Amino acid sequence: MSSPLPTPGAAQPIVGAPRDASCRKTISVIKNKLAGLSRLRGRRMLDVGCGDGSFTLPVGEHFQEVHGIDVQEDWLAQFRRRVAGDPRFTVTAMSASAMTYPDAHFDTLVTIETIEHIADLPRAAAEMFRVLRPGGELLLTCPNRWFPFETHGIRIGGREYSRRIPLLPYLPPLHDRFSLARVFTVRALDRIFGGAGFRRARVDYAWPTFEHGGNRLQPLLRPLFGGMRRMERSPMRMFGSSIVARYDKPHTQSLG
Secondary structure, eight states: OOOOOOOOTTOOOOSSOOOOTTOHHHHHHHHHHHHTTOOOOEEEEEEETOTTSTTHHHHTTTEEEEEEEESOHHHHHHHHHHTTTOTTEEEEEOOTTSOOSOTTOEEEEEEESOGGGOTTHHHHHHHHHHHEEEEEEEEEEEEBTTSSEEOSOEEETTEEEOSOEETGGGOHHHHHHHBSSOOBOHHHHHHHHHHTTOEEEEEEEEOOOSOSSSOTTHHHHGGGHHHHHHHTTSTTGGGSSEEEEEEEOOSSOOOO
């Protein structure tokens, strides 16, 4: 029997992380990665953990309807202001683990750097499977356990430390106890989403862009942006900071 999925040390009741439209290179990298796995077009798209919509808007550009859900109302309010008057967009406060959409409602689900924060991830995966139409696709990005730094920070003795912690992801018992968010391997994703009924179609990796806050050295590292893109095409790509994956919902479900 597989071990239970670890809960992030902070146990934060959030879906999604703050998005910032100023991180233009990051948004471009992620959109291009997803475009390498999907046509990114269809009737309905749902972004699970949409934040303020900074990723939702470009990724959903060629969908007829774009829905975004999150449980952080301040970020949702910013998203609503950005799309005010555009009938293509619906922005809703909703938990990924208890969606109110009908079955088989969406062509594409997107969740970008979100699943590491969801407390009941197997239930959320089952909900994603339910609301996706047969033949639909789930596109996700999440922290990679093989990246040698913990980037979300840790909590020890009730105090949080936001520093990058080297090698902590390589020590699963310590990481699961102290980290503020989960990290994943592709095999772990297969257990979670395969257990919900999905089939993995493709996988890729994203390396750092050095645009996010929380690390005072990042401005000095930004000239390495081009080198990081080359690493994504190298034999070392599996050590990138994020896994980028596509999971499909089969057209027909096994009766076995």
